[in-house]
Amino acid sequence: xxxxxxxxxxxxxxxxxxxxxxxxxxxxxxxxxxxxxxxxxxxxxxxxxxxxxxxxxxxxxxxxxxxxxxxxxxxxxxxxxxxxxxxxxxxxxxxxxxxxxxxxxxxxxxxxxxxxxxxxxxxxxxxxxxxxxxxxxxxxxxxxxxxxxxxxxxxxxxxxxxxxxxxxxxxxxxxxxxxxxxxxxxxxxxxxxxxxxxxxxxxxxxxxxxxxxxxxxxxxxxxxxxxxxxxxxxxxxxxxxxxxxxxxxxxxxxxxxxxxxxxxxxxxxxxxxxxxxxxxxxxxxxxxxxxxxxxxxxxxxxxxxxxxxxxxxxxxxxxxxxxxxxxxxxxxxxxxxxxxxxxxxxxxxxxxxxxxxxxxxxxxxxxxxxxxxxxxxxxxxxxxxxxxxxxxxxxxxxxxxxxxxxxxxxxxxxxxxxxxxxxxxxxxxxxxxxxxxxxxxxxxxxxxxxxx
Amino acid sequence: xxxxxxxxxxxxxxxxxxxxxxxxxxxxxxxxxxxxxxxxxxxxxxxxxxxxxxxxxxxxxxxxxxxxxxxxxxxxxxxxxxxxxxxxxxxxxxxxxxxxxxxxxxxxxxxxxxxxxxxxxxxxxxxxxxxxxxxxxxxxxxxxxxxxxxxxxxxxxxxxxxxxxxxxxxxxxxxxxxxxxxxxxxxxxxxxxxxxxxxxxxxxxxxxxxxxxxxxxxxxxxxxxxxxxxxxxxxxxxxxxxxxxxxxxxxxxxxxxxxxxxxxxxxxxxxxxxxxxxxxxxxxxxxxxxxxxxxxxxxxxxxxxxxxxxxxxxxxxxxxxxxxxxxxxxxxxxxxxxxxxxxxxxxxxxxxxxxxxxxxxxxxxxxxxxxxxxxxxxxxxxxxxxxxxxxxxxxxxxxxxxxxxxxxxxxxxxxxxxxxxxxxxxxxxxxxxxxxx
Numbered sequence: 001x002x003x004x005x006x007x008x009x010x011x012x013x014x015x016x017x018x019x020x021x022x023x024x025x026x027x028x029x030x031x032x033x034x035x036x037x038x039x040x041x042x043x044x045x046x047x048x049x050x051x052x053x054x055x056x057x058x059x060x061x062x063x064x065x066x067x068x069x070x071x072x073x074x075x076x077x078x079x080x081x082x083x084x085x086x087x088x089x090x091x092x093x094x095x096x097x098x099x100x101x102x103x104x105x106x107x108x109x110x111x112x113x114x115x116x117x118x119x120x121x122x123x124x125x126x127x128x129x130x131x132x133x134x135x136x137x138x139x140x141x142x143x144x145x146x147x148x149x150x151x152x153x154x155x156x157x158x159x160x161x162x163x164x165x166x167x168x169x170x171x172x173x174x175x176x177x178x179x180x181x182x183x184x185x186x187x188x189x190x191x192x193x194x195x196x197x198x199x200x201x202x203x204x205x206x207x208x209x210x211x212x213x214x215x216x217x218x219x220x221x222x223x224x225x226x227x228x229x230x231x232x233x234x235x236x237x238x239x240x241x242x243x244x245x246x247x248x249x250x251x252x253x254x255x256x257x258x259x260x261x262x263x264x265x266x267x268x269x270x271x272x273x274x275x276x277x278x279x280x281x282x283x284x285x286x287x288x289x290x291x292x293x294x295x296x297x298x299x300x301x302x303x304x305x306x307x308x309x310x311x312x313x314x315x316x317x318x319x320x321x322x323x324x325x326x327x328x329x330x331x332x333x334x335x336x337x338x339x340x341x342x343x344x345x346x347x348x349x350x351x352x353x354x355x356x357x358x359x360x361x362x363x364x365x366x367x368x369x370x371x372x373x374x375x376x377x378x379x380x381x382x383x384x385x386x387x388x389x390x391x392x393x394x395x396x397x398x399x400x401x402x403x404x405x406x407x408x409x410x411x412x413x414x415x416x417x418x419x420x421x422x423x424x425x426x427x428x429x430x431x432x433x434x435x436x437x438x439x440x441x442x443x444x445x446x447x448x449x450x451x452x
Numbered sequence: 453x454x455x456x457x458x459x460x461x462x463x464x465x466x467x468x469x470x471x472x473x474x475x476x477x478x479x480x481x482x483x484x485x486x487x488x489x490x491x492x493x494x495x496x497x498x499x500x501x502x503x504x505x506x507x508x509x510x511x512x513x514x515x516x517x518x519x520x521x522x523x524x525x526x527x528x529x530x531x532x533x534x535x536x537x538x539x540x541x542x543x544x545x546x547x548x549x550x551x552x553x554x555x556x557x558x559x560x561x562x563x564x565x566x567x568x569x570x571x572x573x574x575x576x577x578x579x580x581x582x583x584x585x586x587x588x589x590x591x592x593x594x595x596x597x598x599x600x601x602x603x604x605x606x607x608x609x610x611x612x613x614x615x616x617x618x619x620x621x622x623x624x625x626x627x628x629x630x631x632x633x634x635x636x637x638x639x640x641x642x643x644x645x646x647x648x649x650x651x652x653x654x655x656x657x658x659x660x661x662x663x664x665x666x667x668x669x670x671x672x673x674x675x676x677x678x679x680x681x682x683x684x685x686x687x688x689x690x691x692x693x694x695x696x697x698x699x700x701x702x703x704x705x706x707x708x709x710x711x712x713x714x715x716x717x718x719x720x721x722x723x724x725x726x727x728x729x730x731x732x733x734x735x736x737x738x739x740x741x742x743x744x745x746x747x748x749x750x751x752x753x754x755x756x757x758x759x760x761x762x763x764x765x766x767x768x769x770x771x772x773x774x775x776x777x778x779x780x781x782x783x784x785x786x787x788x789x790x791x792x793x794x795x796x797x798x799x800x801x802x803x804x805x806x807x808x809x810x811x812x813x814x815x816x817x818x819x820x821x822x823x824x825x826x827x828x829x830x831x832x833x834x835x836x837x838x839x840x841x842x843x844x845x846x847x848x849x850x851x852x853x854x855x856x857x858x859x860x861x862x863x864x865x866x867x868x869x870x871x872x873x874x875x876x877x878x879x880x881x882x883x884x885x886x887x888x889x
Contacts, residue, residue, distance in 0.1 A: 307480035332619035339639030417808025
């Protein structure tokens, strides 16, 4: 009997770990199933296909705010294409990233590597950028539409490439694309809406001006039009559900190592469904959605929630979601303030009063000290300490960057007189004072009013 | 053997206290070896709140391929790249290979390529920790945004952890960067701090006795300082004083009240030297030394300035802290006193003494010097030679590049200092300071 029970528990424990694993993978690898932006996706797919199959040259820019799934979209398109035979054999994909390829020389070097032209380069030593470029271009131009392999350039963080000297790389890529020398497709990904303005005139004129915009909350792709939040709710349910009897074929080889018991899956899904009908949960998600529409942060949030699952805690509660949300929306500065000593907090309050009285004018150590000493003298219970200790506390606050020096560091001023700008809001200070454990009452009273 | 959270907690719990929740949290993010890791984690909290300790012990326990970088030590992107490559490829710099690095590397692109090659035969997961990561902001612009998404860029099973005591808000840049998952290490509470300090109990004493001591100690120190490192040091040096009467048999060790009376003065005086780390073995000498360092009086008198130099310094101080337009009113005898009141502004103006010294010309200082000095003295080379001397002593400082025609100076001493100096020559500075009249 007891053995059987043990088995059941074991089985259950195991299930939770598998669930964790399955859901985490589902949440954190968004490429597998791309949702929405159907029109844009088809557009890009079509562009790439035309380049590969017909040898057309194209250029396009994919623009949308951070975390809305631009790179994911491209990746899912590439994934779909890579299953086509013609694509696998024919096309070359060159991935460039604005953060990695910080100048054109590096970009060119990596392009050569990714196009596997190192052999062609052989022992040739390129003295200059121009030589290297002309060689590459030669390779690109050598063929005509029918002979040469189509190349797809994907430029992530496209706006950073615009800052390169003379925009040489962009100029040449667009030039090749426009003059249809060899079939290439240039796809830029960026979050800057004004990216076109960054291009030089000669570069701009060679760009096809095909801009594709991605906006979060666009649900035009789904079967029936729904509000943006309902869609978020659907995503929530989708991401947290497990494969069960009905859609067992959904599991593809990616999830092979986590086979979930369909019965357990069905039970789990039932529960998740009940969560989406829970009013507190819905309101909570709504509030989150109002603050942040980006899908990436939502996925990160869910990943955190899933992480809280364990053998001892096998079910997701509303509270888990609230707790996880704290990681994203708590005020870091308030937390930092709560970790300060009473003396340091007193200095912060003194700074607050000083900035209030003098209308946000910068302050220095002497002023803060003066204000603090006045306070300490009026309240006998506050033990006063010597100036060097207060100075040290002040420097600690400075090191935490709660105050910022005004004027460059090269101005030669004694540290007592160096001016600082105070960068905390009164609400933050009030919160910190409220939550500070065992704060003397005089201090909390002082925080509220500068009149004593 | 499978590494579960409970086992990990148990193993780390022997060494680390009061941090169970945080270990759990970190473990659930990166600990399960068959799950995806998160892309990057930002860990922040005050100094000495156990950030590095928890992360390092957790990673050591998990036996990942780990690289821990102190960004103060590796001050440029090149050093960081090479350090990571060395560590992750298990390359060791020694005399045999002439202390060469695994691979020279000075840009992000090469770094990613080399990294992919270096770990291709290593199945372990990779975690890279950047300690004091605030310094990364001062390096290449692309460095921090690229490191935050290093997993995406390399395509490896990798996680970057950033450790700092500054909030993430301060890292935002013009180009934008991804938000990592933020984990806050709260400061130890009073009870936690007591437990932590108790770990460093000297061997020969009873638990209760030491807890009593720590309670007294914290009641004095915790208000000014919550830095665990400093408290640990202070608790150690003050304990010797605390047990002294017990050792000599003057006070019974259970007589808490007498012990408190004995130690409170010492604790309070030592509070003044927190962070200063005056190091002598003899505590008697230390207190004396501390007082000397602290006292402005001792400092002011230690210069033993000549009589005229003292007046010169006072003149410099007055020139620095008084507005030039009021010189006439302040120093010219028989000037009209009525005007004075009319100029007082309504707004609580900031005091000049708080704003810091202003620069003044040599001529102005000499004029004030002669105005405040009662006796006649010639402007000799000896007198003028005091100025460079005082500059060397850092009592004055030269402003701007050495302009021979009209050199400008600033007076660098504090109000307390000048009051002491003026007392020795029987002069009252307050009468001549704009702020006080």
